[in-house]
Amino acid sequence: MQFAVVDIETTGLFHQGHGITEVSVVLVEEGKIKPLYHRLFNPGRDVPASIEAITGINTKMVSEALPIEDSIDELADILNEKVFVAHNVNFDYQFLKSVFDKNNKPFRHKRLCTLRYARKIFPEFTTHRLGELCDRLGIVNEAQHRAHGDAMATAQLLLQLLEKDNNASTLKKLLGRGEHHLVLPANLDEQEVLSLPDRPGVYYMYGIGAKPIYIGKAKSLKKRVISHFTSSGSTRRKQLFQRQVHRLEYRETDSEYHALLLEDAEIKKHWPRYNRAQKEKTGAIGVVPYTDRAGVSRLAFVNKPGAEPDVLAWFNSLHSAKSWVYKAFMEFGINPRRAGLPLSEDFEMFDGQDESDAFEAFVQRCFNEKSRSFALIESTAKRYALIKDGRYRGYGKIKGKTESNIEYFENQLEAAPDSPAARAVIRNMLSDDRIKKIQL
Incomplete structure (x- = not known):
């Protein structure tokens, strides 16, 4: 198996609005390392002082270099039929993919993230950044934060990971994604995503804190969550969101209506940073x-x-x-x-x-x-929504024989706030022939 270990330097963190200044590719095959490619590129914009302070690359160094678009065919040949490897692979992969996409060139490779790989092989390490791993494993990086130095260091790291990986079992799992083409954040476990149930529910995405940064609902939890990561973000906001996701939780529901109402209640409870649409709906x-x-x-x-x-x-x-x-x-x-x-x-x-x-x-x-009070019952799900005095009060699960008094429904209620979004769901339920309405 041939591995193309790639490292790039850029003018910023997001491929939208930023350019590539340097690319290096190192071949790893049969335990040997061979440099294949290294070049500076004109990013078509000035290099910010903050980036120069990290990489040492400044605007003058790349002003007379060719743009990366002139090297697309050469890069395509070098990467052809090799596993694309990088430390935090989605960053390098998506920057290059955006260049190929803009020039109507295909860019699809199996990817291996040495950051993920290192977490699996060295779980006892408290940090898995490239610099710290090099210090811990005795790898010398002769040009830190430059593409050629980081690519060579990553290649040496890959060799150590392969050596520690018994029967390449972890490698096979990391490469065995089939056609999902997921672009998962480095901190999110792929198997956790792929094992989500194909049922309606509400999912919670977390950053490093205890508060969710995004809450969503789904007809199929698995399909909806995967849809967040099947491609890179088209906007800076989405790219930033994808990078911040560290873990995932979910709650199955008995129906899509239940998922819609639960999602709204949970958003009103937590006010996640990235649920901008629901926040804007507070004014009906x-x-x-x-x-x-x-x-x-x-x-x-x-x-x-x-x-x-x-x-x-x-x-x-x-x-x-x-x-x-x-x-x-x-x-x-x-x-x-x-x-x-x-x-x-x-x-x-x-x-x-x-x-x-x-x-x-x-x-x-x-x-x-x-001013009316009524319950809307989903017979197949044995769930109901309660409206009292014209206001949505919450959702509940029917237990035992259904009674036609408001106390019965209030006693089994999961209280939720009335809101424009909840009212929209109630209107849809009222027009749904499958929903039974009981006046109270």
Whole structure:
């Protein structure tokens, strides 16, 4: 087996917005090390002073060098049919892959991370950074933080790892990923990800602290978590997120609805750093009745209506609120212009009619529904969502014979906060023929 040990130097941590300044490739085969390739490249931008302080590479050194795009074919030949090896392999691999992708060139190689490998072979070591491993194992790095020095040191480390790996059992596991093409953070165990259940649930991603940095829901826990790591991040934020994930936890649910509601409750509990979408949904769109100066009853769409007693319904977006109004106005025969919406062909029959009674009937029905209490039961999952006085109260599991009183459902309830996201799930459940509704 041939190993191409690669190390690169760059102008920054993220392949989006940064360039490659140096590449070195060292061949490891049958216990021997052979330098194959080393070159400086013009990254197409200045080298930051902070990077120069680490690597010694400055803008002047690379100003007359060729861009790496001119060496794509040569690099492709060198890496062909070899295992791509690096210390924290995803960094080097994704930087090079981004260059190949931009030039419409294929870049797909088996990868081996010596950082992961070292953790498996030397679990007793407290740190597995390349510098510390070299000190511990007697490896001399003649040019630390330069591509040629780090590549040679990594190649020597690889030889020691292979020597310690009985029957290459750990190597086979690390290389045996099939076609998953995962780009896992170095701290996340691949087998843990691949063994996730193919069931609905909520997953928690952690950094080095005790608080989750991301919480998500899934129809299939395994497929959803894998989808986070099947390619590198397209944005700086996503790349940073992928690197910060250290461990994973999950909680199976009995249905997708349960997963949706649990996800929202857990996000409201922990407020993870990377759940930006749910954080932005704390201000909902409310539909509110009012009377204009001419005495005509109308509807308005307002932001952050949580404290408004006259709100008819809450929505996560203006689009969903308008769609709901269109549907309701069609049912009651009300001109959509009363909500500031255009008159479509479906409503032309109502234009010019006196709709005062119909409008009042619509508003009254909305207020009646707001104050109701009911349970929505998923028979197959034996789960229910409880709505009391028009507010979502939580989710529970049915035990024994179902009763039609609110105390029965409150006693078995896993309380959860009412929120725009939870209300959206409840609206979907109300329109689902498989869900049984019990008035309380």
